[in-house]
Structures are given as structure tokens and as C-alpha cells.
Amino acid sequence: EMQLVESGGGLVKPGGSLRLSCEGSGFTFDSYSMNWVRQAPGKGLEWVSSISSSGTYISYADSLKGRFAISRDNAKNSLYLQMNSLRVEDTAVYFCAKGAGGKQNDCWGQGTLVTVSS
Amino acid sequence: ETVLTQSPGTLSLSPGERATLSCRVSQSVTTSYLAWYQQKPGQAPRLLIYGASSRATGIPDRFSGTVSGTDFTLTIDRLEPEDFAVYYCQHYGGSSWTFGQGTKMEFK
Numbered sequence: 001e002m003q004l005v006e007s008g009g010g011l012v013k014p015g016g017s018l019r020l021s022c023e024g025s026g027f028t029f030d031s032y033s034m035n036w037v038r039q040a041p042g043k044g045l046e047w048v049s050s051i052s053s054s055g056t057y058i059s060y061a062d063s064l065k066g067r068f069a070i071s072r073d074n075a076k077n078s079l080y081l082q083m084n085s086l087r088v089e090d091t092a093v094y095f096c097a098k099g100a101g102g103k104q105n106d107c108w109g110q111g112t113l114v115t116v117s118s
Numbered sequence: 119e120t121v122l123t124q125s126p127g128t129l130s131l132s133p134g135e136r137a138t139l140s141c142r143v144s145q146s147v148t149t150s151y152l153a154w155y156q157q158k159p160g161q162a163p164r165l166l167i168y169g170a171s172s173r174a175t176g177i178p179d180r181f182s183g184t185v186s187g188t189d190f191t192l193t194i195d196r197l198e199p200e201d202f203a204v205y206y207c208q209h210y211g212g213s214s215w216t217f218g219q220g221t222k223m224e225f226k
Contacts (some may be wrong), residue, residue, distance in 0.1 A: 070218035103210035108162035
């Protein structure tokens with residue numbers, strides 16, 4: 001059974017940094033692209049970033065303006081999101097999601113909550 | 119930038135009825151890259167439909183997806199109590215993904 005487990009969320013002050021992790025199991029991790037998607041409290045889904053299976057190709061939502069960095073360690077079956085210069089509006093549940101052939105996301109983690117507040 | 123507009127915002131129905139959810143895309147897109155997700159409170163989204171009309175693994179055939187031009191439709195026949203949730207459409211294009219704002223399906 002495919003599974004993704006996120007960790008690393010928490011409370012951080014505006015301007016601070018946080019690193020999220022996502023560990024995959026039940027599938028060949030290094031064969032698939034991976035994504036981060038976030039959801040602010042009571043709001044809809046927002047795509048954050050994507051990384052190809054090898055880590056060669058990376059893309060980000062324009063709204064992030066270079067503050068976030070996605071990476072992966074295929075030897076550890078792990079995906080990461082380094083978040084810097086955090087703002088109150090970055091408060092959200094962050095999901096990692098596995099990519100599939102048609103660019104859909106066929107497996108999601110349970111999410112990790114990031115709260116940016118003074 | 120591609121914009122996905124879902125309608126209605128809220129859909130009030132009863133178990134056993136048919137639900138029709140719409141996702142209108144702002145420009146001509148590759149239908150292969152349109153997906154639908156279901157999300158229940160406190161849970162992660164679950165993939166229902168990909169490639170506009172293909173059901174994901176384990177999704178009952180009550181769920182179906184169709185497309186006409188830039189209008190994508192998710193139809194749920196014979197609603198079950200567990201189908202009442204929020205539904206999102208998603209599209210990939212130009213190295214980025216876009217979600218619709220969601221349709222909430224509630225009990226009438």
C-alpha cells in the first residue's frame with residue numbers, strides 16, 4: 001500500500017524558517033515526481049512546488065517568490081520543503097503528494113500544519 | 119495563467135440523487151491533465167478521476183468524468199452518504215498545477 005507521511009510542521013514566528021519532510025513507502029519512490037500542496041484554514045487547495053523523479057526539474061508557484069525550496073533524497077525515500085521568510089499567510093496544512101503519469105496526484109500524505117504567528 | 123472555475127459553490131442534494139459538478143477552464147487545455155479530487159473534513163484529498171474521464175483505482179463506477187470543450191463535468195450517480203464532501207478539479211499545464219475553488223456537496 002502506498003503511503004506518505006509528513007513531518008516538521010509547527011508554530012513559527014513571521015520571518016522564521018521551517019523544513020518539512022515527507023517519507024514515502026509502498027512504491028518505488030525514485031520513479032515518481034512529487035509535489036507539495038497547501039491548504040489554508042477553511043480554504044481550498046493551492047499547489048506549492050513540484051520536483052521530478054531525479055530531482056532535475058523543479059517548479060514553484062509564482063506566489064512563493066523564491067522563499068521556498070523543494071528537494072528530495074531518493075536513497076531515503078524522502079521529500080523536503082525548506083520554507084524561509086515565512087509570512088502569516090503561509091499558515092496552512094501542507095500535503096505532500098505523489099505524481100502519476102497523467103500529472104495527477106494519486107497518493108497524498110495526511111498533512112502537517114504550519115502556523116506562522118507572533 | 120489557466121483559471122479553473124467550479125460551479126456551483128455548494129450543492130444540496132439527498133442520498134440516491136445524482137450530482138453534477140462543473141469545472142470550466144479559462145482556455146483550451148490538454149484533457150489528459152484534468153483530474154478530480156474528493157476531500158472530507160480533516161482528511162487529505164483523494165483522487166477520483168484523471169485524464170478527465172478515467173477512474174482512479176478503487177473508485178466506484180458511480181463516479182464519472184466527461185468533457186466538452188473547456189467544460190469538465192464530474193457526475194456522481196446514486197449518491198451515498200459518504201459522498202458528501204468537497205470536490206476539487208485540478209489541471210496541469212506549463213510546469214504548474216491549478217486547482218478550482220471547490221464545490222461543497224451537502225445534505226439537503
